[in-house]
Amino acid sequence: MGPVRWTLLIAGLAAAAVFAGSQIFRVQISEAMFERAVKKNIGRNTAASLGDGLHIYVCGAGSPFPDPMRGGPCLAIVAGEEHVMIDAGSGGVRTLTRMGYPVGKLDAVLLTHLHSDHMDGLGELLMQAWVNGGRKVPMPVHGPAGVEEVVSGFNAAYRIDGTYRTGHHGPAIAPPEGRGGAPIPIAVPAGPGGQTVVYDAGGLTITAYKVSHAPVEPAFGYRADFKGRSVSISGDSIYDPNLVAASSGADLLFHDALNPEMVAHMRDAMAEAGRDDLAKVLNDILDYHATPADAARAAQDAGVSRLVLYHTVPPLPSRALNALFTKETKALFDGPIEVAEDGLIYSLPAGTQDITVKKAF
Ligand SMILES: [Zn+2]
Ligand SMILES: [Zn+2]
Numbered sequence: 001m002g003p004v005r006w007t008l009l010i011a012g013l014a015a016a017a018v019f020a021g022s023q024i025f026r027v028q029i030s031e032a033m034f035e036r037a038v039k040k041n042i043g044r045n046t047a048a049s050l051g052d053g054l055h056i057y058v059c060g061a062g063s064p065f066p067d068p069m070r071g072g073p074c075l076a077i078v079a080g081e082e083h084v085m086i087d088a089g090s091g092g093v094r095t096l097t098r099m100g101y102p103v104g105k106l107d108a109v110l111l112t113h114l115h116s117d118h119m120d121g122l123g124e125l126l127m128q129a130w131v132n133g134g135r136k137v138p139m140p141v142h143g144p145a146g147v148e149e150v151v152s153g154f155n156a157a158y159r160i161d162g163t164y165r166t167g168h169h170g171p172a173i174a175p176p177e178g179r180g181g182a183p184i185p186i187a188v189p190a191g192p193g194g195q196t197v198v199y200d201a202g203g204l205t206i207t208a209y210k211v212s213h214a215p216v217e218p219a220f221g222y223r224a225d226f227k228g229r230s231v232s233i234s235g236d237s238i239y240d241p242n243l244v245a246a247s248s249g250a251d252l253l254f255h256d257a258l259n260p261e262m263v264a265h266m267r268d269a270m271a272e273a274g275r276d277d278l279a280k281v282l283n284d285i286l287d288y289h290a291t292p293a294d295a296a297r298a299a300q301d302a303g304v305s306r307l308v309l310y311h312t313v314p315p316l317p318s319r320a321l322n323a324l325f326t327k328e329t330k331a332l333f334d335g336p337i338e339v340a341e342d343g344l345i346y347s348l349p350a351g352t353q354d355i356t357v358k359k360a361f
Pocket of ligand 2: 063064117118236
């Protein structure tokens, strides 16, 4: 046998030995992996090391469509001691927990509007924040008129579950008086420029402004300001001069975006597949979301530093699709444009102009 064959034989035997070893010790290997994961993730609080500034966790960058990289609409703010969540799309609280966000410290939830995809994770969020935080008072849930009905519905749906949890874990962990949400309807003055401060604590100010998402009325965007840094969040809107005015000079703009060519392509495929009902839904949604180009124009007109597209439609299961999604935007905005995905933390350190982004998982 020549030296090459000997080498191959030895390499083959070594690989077989490693494979056999991994089979014999697979329980031990599995146990070591599990212990490492527990050590790394249990009690992890990524917010504690972020530093002074305004930080935004992307806990849901998607829409009602299933997207492996994006859950339902959900952003969560950390600013000093303040913790505020904007929209509670399904999967949001699980993603936040995976990101190491201190869900038990949440001070309030703000809903942009009452479309189901923006609040279908609210029941799970209220339960998790309650049990993880030992809340003594229900979570304030701000939103447009009608939020009372939505929150009381979730409170009713989770009432029986609450009795089990208090009975099982005890009132110190799950105090009955702290369960669920307390709705706070927001009134924004009608007409152009209408704004209302809805949150003002610990140096964090959040202002609600009206956006255009007809027939949903009213629908809000929110602007958060903390120590000279700012982020504006559109919720669901077409290009809106009021959003542009309220977002003026913000460091960061999160804007919803729907690519009409891609959605029209899906609509035609639905029609060809004989699904006329879904084809109609896809056709209807074309008129009440901004296109990526509209979002870029809004960012340019507002003079923001950076644009993040979220609530992206259609689903973008691969980053390779982002180029097609943002094809029409390049000449319209001077700053960077990116497509959000779950797990990102945007940080705006106080006293700087910096914007950094990192992935929490
Ligand atoms: Zn909507
Ligand atoms: Zn939506």
